[in-house]
Amino acid sequence: MRVTRTDIEKVAALAELGVDDASAAELQRQLTRILDYVAQLSEVTDDATSAVDERAARLRRDVVDPDPLSRTPKEMAPAFKDGLFTVPRLGELDRGEDAP
Amino acid sequence: MTDFVRAAREAAKRLAACEAKGTHAFLAWSEAALVEQAERLAKNGASGPLAGEAVAVKDVIAESQFPTTCGSKILEGWRSPFEATAVRRLREAGALVAGKANCDEFAMGSSTEWSAYGPSRNPVDPTRVPGGSSGGSAAAVAAGAVTMALGSETGGSVRQPAAFCGIVGIKPTYGRVSRYGLVAFGSSLDQIGTLGKDVTSAARLLGVISGRDDRDATSLDRIPLGEPGPAPANLEGTVIGVPREYFPEGLHAGIRAASDRALARFKDLGAEVRDVSLPHTKYAVPTYYIVAPAEASSNLARYDGVRYGPRADGGLKDVRAVYRATRGHGFGPEVRRRILLGTYVLSAGYYDAYYRKAQRVREAIRADFARVFAQDVHALFTPTTPTPAFKFGEHTADPLAMYLSDVYVCTANLAGVPALSLPIGRDQGLPVGGQLIAAMEGEARIIRIAQALERAVDATAEVR
Numbered sequence: 001m002r003v004t005r006t007d008i009e010k011v012a013a014l015a016e017l018g019v020d021d022a023s024a025a026e027l028q029r030q031l032t033r034i035l036d037y038v039a040q041l042s043e044v045t046d047d048a049t050s051a052v053d054e055r056a057a058r059l060r061r062d063v064v065d066p067d068p069l070s071r072t073p074k075e076m077a078p079a080f081k082d083g084l085f086t087v088p089r090l091g092e093l094d095r096g097e098d099a100p
Numbered sequence: 101m102t103d104f105v106r107a108a109r110e111a112a113k114r115l116a117a118c119e120a121k122g123t124h125a126f127l128a129w130s131e132a133a134l135v136e137q138a139e140r141l142a143k144n145g146a147s148g149p150l151a152g153e154a155v156a157v158k159d160v161i162a163e164s165q166f167p168t169t170c171g172s173k174i175l176e177g178w179r180s181p182f183e184a185t186a187v188r189r190l191r192e193a194g195a196l197v198a199g200k201a202n203c204d205e206f207a208m209g210s211s212t213e214w215s216a217y218g219p220s221r222n223p224v225d226p227t228r229v230p231g232g233s234s235g236g237s238a239a240a241v242a243a244g245a246v247t248m249a250l251g252s253e254t255g256g257s258v259r260q261p262a263a264f265c266g267i268v269g270i271k272p273t274y275g276r277v278s279r280y281g282l283v284a285f286g287s288s289l290d291q292i293g294t295l296g297k298d299v300t301s302a303a304r305l306l307g308v309i310s311g312r313d314d315r316d317a318t319s320l321d322r323i324p325l326g327e328p329g330p331a332p333a334n335l336e337g338t339v340i341g342v343p344r345e346y347f348p349e350g351l352h353a354g355i356r357a358a359s360d361r362a363l364a365r366f367k368d369l370g371a372e373v374r375d376v377s378l379p380h381t382k383y384a385v386p387t388y389y390i391v392a393p394a395e396a397s398s399n400l401a402r403y404d405g406v407r408y409g410p411r412a413d414g415g416l417k418d419v420r421a422v423y424r425a426t427r428g429h430g431f432g433p434e435v436r437r438r439i440l441l442g443t444y445v446l447s448a449g450y451y452d453a454y455y456r457k458a459q460r461v462r463e464a465i466r467a468d469f470a471r472v473f474a475q476d477v478h479a480l481f482t483p484t485t486p487t488p489a490f491k492f493g494e495h496t497a498d499p500l501a502m503y504l505s506d507v508y509v510c511t512a513n514l515a516g517v518p519a520l521s522l523p524i525g526r527d528q529g530l531p532v533g534g535q536l537i538a539a540m541e542g543e544a545r546i547i548r549i550a551q552a553l554e555r556a557v558d559a560t561a562e563v564r
Contacts, residue, residue, distance in 0.1 A: 003444075007444065008440065010447075011440050011443040011444045011447060012440060014443050014447060015397060015401075015427075015439050015440060015443040016401075016404065016420065016423040016424055016427060017424060017427045017428055017431070017436060017439060017440065018424035018425055018427065018428025018429070019428065019436070019440075020428075023433075023436075027436075027437060027440060030437060030499055031437070031440065031441060031444065033499075033500055034389065034441060034499065034500055034503075035441075035444075035454075037386060037389075037500055038386035038387075038389060038390055038454065038458075039386075040382075040383065040386055041383055041386050041387065041390075041454075041457050041458060041461050042453075042457070043383075044380070044383060044457075044460070044461050044464060046460060058317065058319070058321055059317075060314055060317075067182070069181035069182055070164055070181050070182065071179065071181040072181075073407070075181075076178070076179075076181065076407070076408040077406070077407055077408060078405055078406070078408075078409070078410065078411035079411070085406050085407055087406050087419040087422065088413065088416060088417050088418055088419045088421075088422055089417065089418065089419065090418070090419050090420070
């Protein structure tokens, strides 16, 4: 499975991750090698026995418990104003990437 | 000076000696913080099972005295506003948090070479890695700075460094220890584990941190494991399974010799040693390296420079440019690689071929274990690692080679079963680890078997 430069750009955009040109070429090579390796899973037939873990997640009462924090979001956030996290404006959406 | 304060000052001396040798086991610690905790303990009259014991805490576990950076620049200096349940239970048991232990960034790695703050060194041989990702925790114990430490596992990150450093590491059953406050990597695999200078130390720490926690929906509804019992005199009536897939032709000669010697000791102790098969073992690493990056790509989406951590904006006017710059600069190479790999295998067109397939193979791996344990096998014995500790730089240029060092440990994470690594000998001076694996919730059983083997084998003796 050869990973292309376009693949790297596509998944980097989906992951909101800046990738420079030099590392894009290296990632292309490394991801190709990793995906070639994991492709051996296709040897496993789907009738391989499945084991269902019957332990169910435990439920608790649907109430909001107090969860006091020793530091407020204001102290942790890079930018915070009037009880809100502040960010730069949302730019024009990339066509084809965010369109429904 | 109270006994607790005296113990804290002695612990500080041991930590200083460890770090003075260049071990770099810790990202943060201070004598003042140790003494402050000891004074608080003395004032409150603490008498818990770990009273006055200094315990190192891996830096992916939330703790309020020091920053929680996860070994990453993206959380540089970040302080958690709450503490993990495991840390709270440590404090309730009278323990002192010795400091935050170094680790691969977001626990992704097998050597600590991916820590953004520089690697830890193996105290047994400083030219070699301590393993990872809980390498700082393992190095701290092996260097004698602490007798026990908290680590975390997603694919063997406690047992592999324990084996490389010649100490004991336990990965409990999925759900045995609360994940509340453990920074998420692969949520269906993550577990806090314990490291100790011997089996009883690691088991005592597990006994304290285990048990139900309402803050983690995957926490098992069980009482804490409590203190381990004494080592049994023999293992009569115990059946040890030896999965042949873990002993391939070409297995490292020192690893094989140490394993053979341990199996001979099991027989000396009266156990029955039986050949078994786990046929899907060869698919564990490829399965793991689809499931774990997929979950990581989702879990790490929260680091965007908006809610916490440093923001790389540099005057950027668009929030998405801020996301990309913050994440692009803040994450190191291995984390970036896994986020992209995870995003790729989850993306439209590839989901069925990779992620859905890996989930099915994971079920087959789990079924392998269930079938063997249904045949009256009490525990499995395998090598922990395919080789002893490797040199710095040996695997950093080839991610796949690094991933393959997890080949014998990631199966237990995929299946959810408990497993333990203990030292079983030395090969050319380097520690060799042996692994015991039990059925779900079988921690007490493998701890008991490990205690017996620990007494019967000279782990400091050369094996060939």
